[in-house]
Amino acid sequence: MKPPIDFYFDFSSPYGYLASHKIEPLAAKVGREVRWRPMLLGAAFKATGSGPLPSIPLKGDYAKRDFLRSARFHDVPFRLPDPFPVSTVSACRAFYATQDVRLAKALLRAYFVDNVNIGEADNVLKVAASLGLKPDLNDQAIKDRTRAEVDAALAKGVFGSPYVIVDGEPFWGVDRFDQLERWLREPF
Amino acid sequence: MKPPIDFYFDFSSPYGYLASHKIEPLAAKVGREVRWRPMLLGAAFKATGSGPLPSIPLKGDYAKRDFLRSARFHDVPFRLPDPFPVSTVSACRAFYATQDVRLAKALLRAYFVDNVNIGEADNVLKVAASLGLKPDLNDQAIKDRTRAEVDAALAKGVFGSPYVIVDGEPFWGVDRFDQLERWLREPF
Numbered sequence: 001m002k003p004p005i006d007f008y009f010d011f012s013s014p015y016g017y018l019a020s021h022k023i024e025p026l027a028a029k030v031g032r033e034v035r036w037r038p039m040l041l042g043a044a045f046k047a048t049g050s051g052p053l054p055s056i057p058l059k060g061d062y063a064k065r066d067f068l069r070s071a072r073f074h075d076v077p078f079r080l081p082d083p084f085p086v087s088t089v090s091a092c093r094a095f096y097a098t099q100d101v102r103l104a105k106a107l108l109r110a111y112f113v114d115n116v117n118i119g120e121a122d123n124v125l126k127v128a129a130s131l132g133l134k135p136d137l138n139d140q141a142i143k144d145r146t147r148a149e150v151d152a153a154l155a156k157g158v159f160g161s162p163y164v165i166v167d168g169e170p171f172w173g174v175d176r177f178d179q180l181e182r183w184l185r186e187p188f
Numbered sequence: 189m190k191p192p193i194d195f196y197f198d199f200s201s202p203y204g205y206l207a208s209h210k211i212e213p214l215a216a217k218v219g220r221e222v223r224w225r226p227m228l229l230g231a232a233f234k235a236t237g238s239g240p241l242p243s244i245p246l247k248g249d250y251a252k253r254d255f256l257r258s259a260r261f262h263d264v265p266f267r268l269p270d271p272f273p274v275s276t277v278s279a280c281r282a283f284y285a286t287q288d289v290r291l292a293k294a295l296l297r298a299y300f301v302d303n304v305n306i307g308e309a310d311n312v313l314k315v316a317a318s319l320g321l322k323p324d325l326n327d328q329a330i331k332d333r334t335r336a337e338v339d340a341a342l343a344k345g346v347f348g349s350p351y352v353i354v355d356g357e358p359f360w361g362v363d364r365f366d367q368l369e370r371w372l373r374e375p376f
Contacts, residue, residue: 048244
């Protein structure tokens with residue numbers, strides 16, 4: 001078995017959500033596992049001096065249109081949640097507390113399909129409960145683990161969502177999945 | 189004949205250069221003309237609060253790697269020029285003075301293949317002369333025309349390079365050419 005694919009994303013990132021539908025079928029085709037690694041885009045924005053797309057003149061309006069069109073293009077159910085974006089610290093902690101990929105998918109679906117505000121800890125816990133999971137979001141060890149994961153992502157140069165690293169090669173954006181797929185078959 | 193495709197790009201943009209190789213074959217497939225519309229990314233950066241990719245922490249290093257990999261992926265000859273990026277005011281004026289798409293292609297090739305610094309007016313004039321063209325880069329009417337074109341692009345929301353508008357629908361990035369191609373066949 002070849003090394004796993006590291007799949008970084010923020011729970012509030014539309015392109016990360018779209019990528020979450022594509023990464024596992026892609027990995028399966030080439031016989032790889034996927035390591036889901038939610039991170040906090042806010043921390044990356046501090047490093048790059050950027051900010052959430054909707055806050056950026058011109059680019060923000062384009063992005064809202066592009067989210068919807070990209071979802072149609074990739075044939076993934078999507079609505080732009082309200083509020084958007086939201087803090088994803090609770091979602092991130094819940095994931096690292098449980099290490100359950102089903103929870104990651106359920107949280108993304110709650111936010112981007114059912115318009116559940118996963119910025120609120122209560123809603124994160126409800127989504128977790130629907131899977132029989134009870135993460136303790138206030139556990140210091142979980143807080144530390146989450147921070148360590150986010151710091152490690154930044155240290156690897158992860159500045160956006162989605163961001164994939166395979167055998168040391170970085171791919172930013174669901175729009176690099178065509179290059180990622182070719183690379184997985186044969187580095188070029 | 190359907191309306192032309194508006195193809196916006198900055199002469200110093202690697203992704204714009206890659207797109208310049210793909211836009212005409214794509215347009216030909218769907219029976220459209222291409223209107224080449226060089227713009228000045230610096231003006232767009234002022235609007236979006238952004239800057240040249242190499243200047244951005246984390247993203248800059250990624251971008252340099254991605255330029256090269258994307259060029260291999262799209263099978264387009266490319267080297268990262270030095271200096272990079274450069275001011276493209278002279279290149280832009282030369283294009284609008286001549287309205288000659290051959291000159292646009294020659295300037296892009298000079299910069300991204302032959303490492304000619306097209307930030308310098310003399311080099312722009314040499315490239316033009318190789319095609320028998322003698323644009324007057326100091327002509328006030330050409331300066332005004334160039335400024336008007338750049339302002340018009342910004343007014344249409346063009347904030348990056350390449351940026352394509354077809355029938356009112358905007359596509360940013362050579363990595364949206366897959367969506368652009370589908371859209372040209374049938375809006376979705």
